[in-house]
Each structure stands twice: as structure tokens, then as C-alpha cells.
Amino acid sequence: MARIWVLIAAFLASFPASAQSPHQESIQIGLSTDSVAITAGFAGADLTIFGSLEDADPQVSRQGRYDVIVVLEGPARPVVVRRKDRVLGVWMNLESEQFENVPVSYSLATTRAFQDITDPNNYKQLSLGANNIYMQPADRSQNPFTLAEFTKALRERKTAIGLYSENVGGVRFLSQNLFRATVRLAPDVPVGTHKARAFLFKNGIFVKESSAQLEIRKSGFEQAVFRLAHNHGFVYGLMSIGLAMVTGWLGRIIFRKD
Amino acid sequence: MGIYLPIAEISVNVFVLLAMGAVVGFLSGLFGVGGGFLITPLLIFYNIPPAIAVATGANQVIASSFSGALSHMKRGTLDFKLGFVLLAGGIVGSTAGVYVFSVLRSLGQLDLFISLLYVALLGSVGGLMLVESVNALRATRSGAAPALKKSGQHNWIHRLPLKVRFRTSKLFVSVIPVVALGAAIGFLSSIMGVGGGFIMVPALIYLLRVPTNVVVGTSLFQIIFTSGYTTLIHASTNYTVDIMLALLLMIGGVAGAQYGAKAGQKLRGEQLRALLALLVLAVALRLAVDLFITPPNLYSLASPGLS
Numbered sequence: 123m124a125r126i127w128v129l130i131a132a133f134l135a136s137f138p139a140s141a142q143s144p145h146q147e148s149i150q151i152g153l154s155t156d157s158v159a160i161t162a163g164f165a166g167a168d169l170t171i172f173g174s175l176e177d178a179d180p181q182v183s184r185q186g187r188y189d190v191i192v193v194l195e196g197p198a199r200p201v202v203v204r205r206k207d208r209v210l211g212v213w214m215n216l217e218s219e220q221f222e223n224v225p226v227s228y229s230l231a232t233t234r235a236f237q238d239i240t241d242p243n244n245y246k247q248l249s250l251g252a253n254n255i256y257m258q259p260a261d262r263s264q265n266p267f268t269l270a271e272f273t274k275a276l277r278e279r280k281t282a283i284g285l286y287s288e289n290v291g292g293v294r295f296l297s298q299n300l301f302r303a304t305v306r307l308a309p310d311v312p313v314g315t316h317k318a319r320a321f322l323f324k325n326g327i328f329v330k331e332s333s334a335q336l337e338i339r340k341s342g343f344e345q346a347v348f349r350l351a352h353n354h355g356f357v358y359g360l361m362s363i364g365l366a367m368v369t370g371w372l373g374r375i376i377f378r379k380d
Numbered sequence: 381m382g383i384y385l386p387i388a389e390i391s392v393n394v395f396v397l398l399a400m401g402a403v404v405g406f407l408s409g410l411f412g413v414g415g416g417f418l419i420t421p422l423l424i425f426y427n428i429p430p431a432i433a434v435a436t437g438a439n440q441v442i443a444s445s446f447s448g449a450l451s452h453m454k455r456g457t458l459d460f461k462l463g464f465v466l467l468a469g470g471i472v473g474s475t476a477g478v479y480v481f482s483v484l485r486s487l488g489q490l491d492l493f494i495s496l497l498y499v500a501l502l503g504s505v506g507g508l509m510l511v512e513s514v515n516a517l518r519a520t521r522s523g524a525a526p527a528l529k530k531s532g533q534h535n536w537i538h539r540l541p542l543k544v545r546f547r548t549s550k551l552f553v554s555v556i557p558v559v560a561l562g563a564a565i566g567f568l569s570s571i572m573g574v575g576g577g578f579i580m581v582p583a584l585i586y587l588l589r590v591p592t593n594v595v596v597g598t599s600l601f602q603i604i605f606t607s608g609y610t611t612l613i614h615a616s617t618n619y620t621v622d623i624m625l626a627l628l629l630m631i632g633g634v635a636g637a638q639y640g641a642k643a644g645q646k647l648r649g650e651q652l653r654a655l656l657a658l659l660v661l662a663v664a665l666r667l668a669v670d671l672f673i674t675p676p677n678l679y680s681l682a683s684p685g686l687s
Binding site: 160161162163164165166199200201202203204205206207211212213214215218272275276278279280282283309310312313340343344345347348351352355356358359360361362363365366367369370371372373374376377 | 381382383384386387389390391439440442443444445446447450451488489491492496604608611612613614615616617619621623624626627630631633634635637638639671672674675677678679680681682683
């Protein structure tokens with residue numbers, strides 16, 4: 123008899139989440155739109171993401187032991203981090219380090235403060251949070267201390283510009299199953315495909331993840347200008363010159379003082 | 381009111397940019413310069429990426445110099461032949477400048493190079509102008525007639541071969557220094573986003589001895605093309621011309637320029653030059669301070685290949 127209890131205990135220990143309750147929670151998120159357009163007046167925005175828990179345990183819900191972290195991650199691009207040093211009294215860029223596939227933006231919203239949701243190791247395993255995303259150096263043979271320094275600087279700069287942001291308390295449960303997350307879009311949020319991901323934690327243990335895609339693009343006019351500038355630079359240049367000459371000529375007629 | 385710049389990819393305040401354009405336009409009308417040397421540093425102080433500030437500055441200069449050149453053309457104070465020879469050099473200089481610009485940009489030294497060039501050029505031109513205008517002011521106060529250009533006076537430049545006659549400027553001079561001057565200005569124009577009027581005007585007066593009344597019109601005429609060419613190359617190789625940003629600056633600029641020109645008629649030449657010199661020195665000083673004080677952020681981010 124004692125042996126069976128041990129077995130059950132071992133069984134419980136190995137599947138703590140599923141064994142404690144019969145519930146098979148899962149999480150779903152939905153975006154009200156699959157694309158966000160940046161218009162002329164765009165100065166950053168709050169993006170609301172709705173989500174639901176399925177098959178949630180009402181008792182855990184009541185105790186507030188479900189936690190959700192929602193992340194909106196921008197497209198990955200290579201980045202060069204440069205450091206200024208003093209040369210003959212003048213500050214100039216000397217050392218630099220290139221990183222591949224760095225998410226241009228990373229906005230995160232949580233139900234509670236990080237340390238109250240789960241322990242730091244779990245965040246690391248899930249590469250969750252701006253401090254846990256892996257920054258892949260272009261040159262791996264670099265001195266690890268230099269790399270650590272530049273990686274830290276990269277995260278700090280991104281946070282300072284507002285491209286990496288955290289909104290603690292930005293996820294709210296509207297009912298037992300329904301939640302709403304608010305993530306910040308910086309004024310210079312990059313265009314491209316963004317990935318929204320939601321992580322569900324129960325009693326401090328990671329349960330499920332779900333994701334959705336969001337396209338951020340410039341609105342009609344801004345997009346047209348950007349495309350023209352990049353695809354037909356010469357024509358765009360001619361247009362800029364034409365515009366300048368017309369403005370100069372009109373300005374003389376309208377504001378003439380002589 | 382915020383507006384999103386499609387190329388710079390940031391939000392800026394419309395009124396700040398209009399005001400910036402108007403103030404610089406007023407000063408450029410007042411002093412008869414394009415104002416590029418003020419616009420580009422101001423844009424950089426306003427957190428516009430330097431690469432975009434330079435290319436857009438060049439675009440903005442077209443508007444003010446076109447406006448100015450039109451009135452000089454009407455008055456007949458524009459030497460087309462001299463302008464075209466300067467232009468031939470200017471094209472070569474701009475092409476080289478844009479190439480150097482992209483190389484520096486990929487090395488991450490563009491910002492430093494732009495600042496150094498600004499400090500060196502504005503510092504020396506401003507300093508020389510201040511000394512010259514203070515001397516002139518002192519001379520007029522003591523009652524002596526200001527030293528005029530002696531038409532018979534020649535310097536080493538006038539001994540160079542390949543002489544050409546420029547009728548409007550009443551000038552018979554070798555094309556070598558003219559082309560070289562054009563090339564130097566073109567180079568600066570593409571790297572600094574300036575028209576180069578603040579160098580062209582003194583150079584034409586003091587080095588080539590072009591009559592002062594022809595200088596401003598001819599300089600403006602040549603600047604239209606040099607900065608137009610620079611805009612075109614920047615637009616097609618670096619994609620750094622922001623047409624929205626340029627338009628806002630131009631609207632403020634052309635309005636301000638006309639009022640500035642009006643105000644300029646009330647001041648005497650030496651006073652104007654002294655004030656301009658002080659302004660130029662102030663910009664140089666501000667940029668120099670930034671080079672030497674410890675920056676708030678030692679680290680900066682950039683995309684490889686771009687700035």
C-alpha cells in the first residue's frame with residue numbers, strides 16, 4: 123500500500139499542473155484587426171488585444187492564480203551597436219558589434235509584477251521579457267565580456283527609445299475567462315509583420331501559449347511616398363526638386379515684399 | 381499637431397518645423413544666404429537622423445535659392461556663364477561627396493564627420509567675417525572711406541592658364557579656380573546638406589574678384605543646381621530625402637525669407653556681416669560643445685549599411 127502512495131506522489135510531482143486538477147486550460151487571443159495603419163497623425167498608440175482562457179478552473183480563477191503575459195514582437199532585423207570613446211578630446215564611434223535578428227520592437231503587458239508571476243528561470247526558458255530575448259551576435263568569436271556589454275547596451279537603448287516597453291498591469295481579466303491586454307506602440311514602431319503572443323501561467327507554472335499576427339503598415343499616402351522613395355528614387359528625387367522650385371516660386375509671389 | 385514623416389519614420393511637431401523654417405528663412409533673407417548651414421544642425425538638434433537632415437536640407441535649399449535667383453535674374457545680376465562653369469565643377473564635387481557620405485555612413489563616422497566639417501568651416505568663415513566686418517565698422521566710425529576693391533589688383537589666381545572671359549562679371553580669368561571652387565562647394569553641399577553660399581560668396585568676392593552685385597545672384601543660381609543634383613543623388617542612392625519634412629521647412633522658409641529681405645534693407649552691409657558672423661560662430665560653438673562634452677548616451681543603434 124505504501125508503495126502505491128509513493129508512486130502516486132511521484133506521478134503527482136511529475137505532472138503538477140495537470141495532476142492537481144482535471145482542467146486542460148488553453149489560451150486564445152484575438153485581434154480586432156489584422157492590420158494597423160500608420161497615418162500622418164500617428165504619434166504612438168495603445169493596441170488592445172482580447173483573449174480568453176478555455177477550460178479554466180473556477181477556483182484558481184477566483185483566487186487570482188491565473189496570470190497572462192502578452193507580447194507584441196516586431197519584425198527581426200540586424201542591428202549595429204556602436205560605442206563612443208574619447209579620441210583627442212573628441213567623442214567618436216569606435217567599437218561596434220553587430221547582432222542578427224533583433225526584434226525591432228518588443229512591447230509586453232502582464233497581469234502583475236514579473237516576480238509575482240513566476241520565477242526568473244522560467245522567463246529565461248521561455249525567452250520572455252526584453253531582458254531574456256536572445257541577441258544573436260554576428261561574430262560569435264568575440265570576447266564574451268564585450269558581447270555582454272553591447273547586448274546590455276542594445277536592450278537599454280531600445281528601452282530608452284520606447285521600442286521595448288513593459289506594461290505591468292496591462293492585462294486585466296474582464297471575467298473569469300476573458301482578458302484584455304494593452305500594449306504600447308511606440309511613435310516609431312517599425313512597419314512589417316508583428317507577432318502577438320500570449321502566455322498563460324497557473325500558480326506560477328507556464329501552461330500554454332497562443333499567437334496571432336498583426337500587420338503594421340503605413341497608410342495610403344505615407345506608404346506611397348515610402349515606396350516611391352525606395353523603388354523609384356530617381357523619380358522621387360525629381361519630384362522633390364520640382365516641389366522645392368514650385369514652393370520657392372509661389373513663396374515669392376505670395377509673400378513678396380520688394 | 382504631430383505629423384508622421386514617411387521617410388524619417390518618426391512623428392514630429394508641424395509647428396516646430398514651420399517655425400524652424402520661418403526663422404531660418406528670415407535669417408537667410410536678411411543675410412542673402414541659403415540657410416542650409418542653419419537648417420541641417422537645427423534638424424539634428426531636433427533628433428532627425430543626420431543622414432536625413434543633410435539630404436532634406438539640400439532639398440530645402442533649392443526652394444530658397446530658386447526664389448532668390450528669380451529676383452536676381454529680373455535685376456540682371458546673374459552671370460549665367462560663370463554659373464555654368466561653377467556648376468560643371470559642382471557636379472563632380474557632389475558625386476564625390478555623396479560617395480564619401482555613404483562610405484562614412486556605413487563606417488558609423490558620418491555624424492562625427494558632419495559635425496567636424498561644420499565646426500571647422502563655420503568657425504573659420506565666421507571668424508574671418510567677424511574680423512573683416514568689425515574692421516569695416518571701425519573704419520566707418522573713424523570716418524575713413526571703406527577700402528574698396530581695386531580693379532587693377534591681381535593675385536596668383538589670375539596667372540593660371542585656360543583663361544575665359546565672363547562678360548556680366550567683367551572678368552577675364554582661368555577656368556581652373558572656378559571649376560575647383562564649384563567642385564569644393566558641391567562636395568560640401570552633399571556632405572553637409574548646405575548650398576554653400578556662405579563659402580561661395582566670400583570666395584567669389586575675395587579670390588576671383590567678381591563684382592559684389594553679381595555674386596549673390598550667380599551663387600544662388602549655381603546652388604539651385606548643385607543642391608538639386610545632391611538631392612537627386614541622395615534620393616536615388618541613400619533614400620534619405622523626406623519630402624514631407626522638406627515641404628514643411630520650405631513653406632516656413634519662403635515666407636520668412638521675404639520678410640528677412642525686407643528687414644535686411646534697413647541694416648548696413650558691415651552690420652549685416654557682423655551679425656551673420658556672430659550667428660555662424662554661435663552654430664559652430666554649439667556643435668563644438670557637443671563634440672567635446674561627454675554624450676548622455678555612449679551607445680547608439682544603427683542598421684548595418686544604413687544609419
